[in-house]
Amino acid sequence: MLSSLFILTETGDIIIEKHWRGIINRSICEYFWDQKLQSDKVAPVITTPKYYLVNIHRPSIYLLGVLQSEFPPLLVIDFLQRIYDIFIDYFGPTITEKMIKDNFVHVYQLIEEMADNGFPFTTEPNFLKEMIKPPGVLSNVFQGVTGQSNVTDLLPSTTLLLIYIYYGSLGAIQWRKTGIKYASNEIFFDIIEEIDCIIDSNGFIVSCEVNGELQVNCKLTGMPDLTLTFNNPRMLDDVSFHPCVRYSRWENDRVLSFIPPDGSFKLMNYRVKGITQLPVYVKPQISFGEGGGRVNVLVGTKNVQKTVENVIITIPLPKSISSTNLTCNVGSFAIDDQKVCKWNIGKIPNNKTPMLSGNIITLAGHPPPDSNQPITAQFKIGLFSISGLSVDSLACSEKYKPYKGVRAITKSGKFQVRA
Structure with missing residues (x-):
């Protein structure tokens, strides 16, 4: 190699x-x-x-x-x-x-x-x-x-x-030491999903898939043998696991059976296709003519009751622009030397639709651009899984019953909107 x-x-x-x-x-x-x-x-x-x-x-x-x-x-x-x-x-x-x-x-x-x-x-x-x-x-x-x-x-x-x-500090299972002890036995699961999608200028989804991972923080005594079940495991594609997972159980029963490492580790990666409802929409209206153009971008939420935060909209502008008079009603924006406008919205408010609008003036003698570059969006939604995946149950082979904590986070991956 x-x-x-x-x-x-x-x-x-x-x-x-x-x-x-x-x-x-x-x-x-x-x-x-x-x-x-x-x-x-x-x-x-x-x-x-x-x-x-x-x-x-x-x-x-x-x-x-x-x-x-x-x-x-x-x-x-x-x-x-x-x-x-x-x-x-x-x-x-x-x-x-x-x-x-x-x-x-x-x-x-x-x-x-x-x-x-x-x-x-x-x-x-x-x-x-x-x-x-x-x-x-x-x-x-x-x-x-x-x-x-x-x-x-x-x-x-x-x-x-x-x-x-x-010393006997490592058993036959190389990813976990023997003799581990905790006063309180607990295990935490983080379902982290990223949305990769392309949306056309009319708002229709051209392609969309969700790439997810299950992060675990294990603080369990002894050598626990765990069995984890999901609410809808059949929707998971292209699954890859940590070596601790018994793959045959997943193939036969769609159940995760494993002896976890101690501490934090990634239990699995997966992909979900066929997502048709997105939590965030971006509606751009960008047009250019001789001498300049008009920009109007709306951002909002749909099909989600959770707070959408860390929202940043990136709008590539023509290299030939000389000045702008853009304004936004939520957040702030800046245009860098590469003529890229970054609109930092932060949290999307419930009582107001974020909007960036204004005119752009281009240098004299430069023709209008033939097409607009795609707009990209970044965002994060806590306590929300876009795929709907959740942990149903957790069984443990040890005498104690561990505390189980589960949370979900949805983030943008390559989220592009054609203008």
């Missing part, structure tokens, strides 16, 4: 590199960066005469995997994402060049443990934390006083053998 892994800054500088099958010259990163400079969005897979380059871009950094032979690219992308998720689990939500340099030993050791000869090996956070202690204030003080590293000096294989045989 991977021959080498490079972590780059947003300016193309190499922060860290790891090689499994011979050292690959750093010039391969220059080739990748040349592709990046040629276009704003670099392709996730780039083919060179000798190598295949697979990359993901996350805030502040690029993760670049180099392969010498063909391999399923989605597997490589998923592994790169898993590495980034482990970094977040260890070092916090913001991964920067300074953070990686400050925790260089931890970062390098994590990469070493997560891949064996370039193939995914140990990717469970609980398992990794048994071998590599996360950095913290106390551990840094201890290291500064004693001069000892938080990372074990034993080889990974020896470490795992000791853990399994002598």
